[in-house]
Every structure is written in structure tokens, then in C-alpha cells.
Amino acid sequence: MRIIDTHAHYDDEAFDEDRGELLGKLLKEGGVELAVNMGASMYGADESAAYAEKYDYVYAGIGIHPDDVGVFEHAGISREEAAELTRKEIRDREGVDQGEAAEEGTDAAAESSIQIGRKYQEAIHFSSADDVMDHLIGMCRLPKTVTLGEIGLDYHWMVEPKEVQKKWFIRQLRLAAELGLPINVHSRDAAQDTFDTIKEHHSGTTGGIIHCYSGSAEMAQEYIRMGYYLGVGGVVTYKNSKVLKRVVSEIPLEYLVTETDSPYLAPTPLRGERNDSRNIRYVIEKIAELKEMDPEDCAEILRENARKVYRITEA
Ligand SMILES: [Zn+2]
Structure with a gap:
């Protein structure tokens, strides 16, 4: 089974012990064809760019997560x-x-x-918010940067006030459209605001992935109509994820992509453990079950989708 992970965080300290071994060997041996390391903080973005340069099958997401947009606000x-x-x-x-x-x-x-x-x-x-932006833009222009992310809104932790989160979400949405990069979107306890912001400031431009999709089936339909894909990870294997299972059953397979959010959200039967891209096979098996299809056929379509949204044509 060939696996694509559209969203992982190998820069997380959970991988400090064995990052080199995992990225250098184990993931590939475990069937991982491509993995996209997602920048969340500026540190994460720098690391994503470095991994993409070092490992042929690793690509970079460059962006600032809503919890970390304070870097723009406080620059200088x-x-x-x-x-x-x-x-x-x-x-x-x-x-x-x-x-x-x-x-x-x-x-x-x-x-x-x-x-x-x-x-x-x-x-x-950084000397100013513009300085932060310039640094980001430099990394967005690297040849193996395939997405601007993860960006979005997080009203659960509310590390920054809503208005501040929205301001930098919009700025990064516009940047993605300018640079021609698809987006990778984080949304927690902010489904409607995330949807409205994307609809107003990004739809009809470069598309992208709504990561760890947790909204309703109706909203999922709207997203795919606007050209977005839904990221599905370990949560779909959990007993209590009824809404997501409904979404996966109802949305055509052509609009779903696989992800881990490693080191978080390990699928059943590994729930609670450190996650890595190899475990996507459990996610694919669950999607195949919900779609009543052969897991290998399902995996092939899911990897085509991921390559399509991120526009990765190389082997
Ligand atoms: Zn993430």
C-alpha cells in the first residue's frame, strides 16, 4: 500500500530521539511515498524547508498556525x-x-x-511584521514548498484574540493566492468563521486542504464545491467520530486526502501513542470500509488526490 501523508510535524520534539532514522529510512520502508511536513511556527517552517531539502520524498508546508501568529504582532x-x-x-x-x-x-x-x-x-x-512575511515568502518560493500552511483559526486555545487570528489568516490566504500555492487549513472550534473567511478571501484561487476536517457533512459539500479537499486522519478510526464517518461516506472519494498530524492523533489501535506516517494504513482501511471498496484501490485514489491538490508530479 502506497501512502501519502499530506500533514505531519516531524519537527516536534516527540521525534528528537529518532527523527533521522524515521525520515531517512523507516517511513519509506513502511510504504510512505510522500510526506509533507507542515510548518506551524516559524521554527516549524524553517525545519520543514530543511527536511524537504534533505529528503527526496519529503515536501514542505510553510505557514504560521493561528496559535503562533503572535510572531507577526510582536515582531521587533x-x-x-x-x-x-x-x-x-x-x-x-x-x-x-x-x-x-x-x-x-x-x-x-x-x-x-x-x-x-x-x-x-x-x-x-524580526524587525517588523513585514520582515516576518518576507522570510515566509522566501521559504514559500523554494522548489519543494507545495502548500501554504498550516494557517487558520483556533478558538479552542485562543492564544491570540479572534480578530488578530483572522487578520493574519486573511493575509496568509491572500499570500497563497498571490504565490499560486494551495492552502492547508487548521480550524478548531471555529468551523463557521473559518468557512466564511475562506469563502470571502480565497475561494476560486488556488484550492487546498481543510486539515483534520471536523465540520458537518453539509459544510463539507460546500467546501468541495469551492474546490477544496478534506484531510482525513486518525480521528476517522475512533469510535465517537460519527459525524466524520458520515462525511467520509457521503463525500466522493476524489475529494478526500490522507494525513496524520503526527505526532498527534494516532489511529486505533494505536490511539494515544506517538503517530507517524506509516500508520495511515489504518486510516485507509477505515475509509475503504466506509466506502465499501478494496483498500488497495482506495489507497491509489487517495494518493492521486494528494498529488493533484499539491501538484506533485515527480516520482
Ligand atoms: Zn498540524
Whole structure:
């Protein structure tokens, strides 16, 4: 079974121990034909570009995730200001995050304070928002950058206010259209705003993938009418993903692509473990089951779709 992963984060620290071995050998041996490493922060974008240069079958997504758009807002701050802003924001958010973390049973609070610190640390290295944009544009123009992403809206963590998230989402949507790159979109607890923003500022241009699609079947139909593909990953194998299963059953296979969001969202039976692109076979098997078709035939169509949306013609 030949696998394409349209969305992974091998720059995540979860891969610090064995990144070289995985990217250099194991993924390919496990049937992974292509993998797209998705930039989320500026660090992630830099790493994506580096992996794409080093590994023939790895491609890059370059973009700033809604949690990290603070790098635009704060570009030009000093080291001292960065430290102070980090401390202040962690203090302000403590109550909210601790509640959330207890609810989810995760160390989400710790994770989000790392994110807060990172955006300020990154902002030190740029003189202005335009400077950040120029750096991004440089990486978008590299030959193996196939998508502008991941970009979007995240109203779950709300690391930045809605208006700030929207502003930089729109700016990056326009950039994608200007540069002729398809988009890769992150949306959490923000389905309607994400849809409306894309419809107004991007539809009819370069297309792309709605990553880890979690909206309704009706909205999925609208997206495919506007020329977008839906990213399907480990969630489709989970018992409680009734809506997504309905979406996968109803939307023509020609509009679906596979992804992991590694290291997150490992499919059943590996749920909770560190994910990697090889595990997409479980996702393909589930899609094939929902479509009542042969998994190998299903895999072939899914890989054609991924190549088509990202316009990758090489072997
Ligand atoms: Zn992601």
C-alpha cells in the first residue's frame, strides 16, 4: 500500500530521539511515498524547508498556525520585553488553562505556556511584521514548498484574540493566492468563521486542504464545491467520530486526502501513542470500509488526490 501523508510535524520534539532514522529510512520502508511536513511556527517552517531539502520524498508546508501568529504582532520586541510578556501572559492565562487541563486530563497548560513563550522568542528575531512575511515568502518560493500552511483559526486555545487570528489568516490566504500555492487549513472550534473567511478571501484561487476536517457533512459539500479537499486522519478510526464517518461516506472519494498530524492523533489501535506516517494504513482501511471498496484501490485514489491538490508530479 502506497501512502501519502499530506500533514505531519516531524519537527516536534516527540521525534528528537529518532527523527533521522524515521525520515531517512523507516517511513519509506513502511510504504510512505510522500510526506509533507507542515510548518506551524516559524521554527516549524524553517525545519520543514530543511527536511524537504534533505529528503527526496519529503515536501514542505510553510505557514504560521493561528496559535503562533503572535510572531507577526510582536515582531521587533527586545529580549527583555519577550521575557516580560511571556511571564505576564502565563500569569493571565493560568486560571483558564488549568481548568481546561483538568477537564482534558492532559498537560495542556504546560504545553500552551511553551507556545506562548515560543511566539515571543521568535518575534525577537524580526524587525517588523513585514520582515516576518518576507522570510515566509522566501521559504514559500523554494522548489519543494507545495502548500501554504498550516494557517487558520483556533478558538479552542485562543492564544491570540479572534480578530488578530483572522487578520493574519486573511493575509496568509491572500499570500497563497498571490504565490499560486494551495492552502492547508487548521480550524478548531471555529468551523463557521473559518468557512466564511475562506469563502470571502480565497475561494476560486488556488484550492487546498481543510486539515483534520471536523465540520458537518453539509459544510463539507460546500467546501468541495469551492474546490477544496478534506484531510482525513486518525480521528476517522475512533469510535465517537460519527459525524466524520458520515462525511467520509457521503463525500466522493476524489475529494478526500490522507494525513496524520503526527505526532498527534494516532489511529486505533494505536490511539494515544506517538503517530507517524506509516500508520495511515489504518486510516485507509477505515475509509475503504466506509466506502465499501478494496483498500488497495482506495489507497491509489487517495494518493492521486494528494498529488493533484499539491501538484506533485515527480516520482
Ligand atoms: Zn498540524
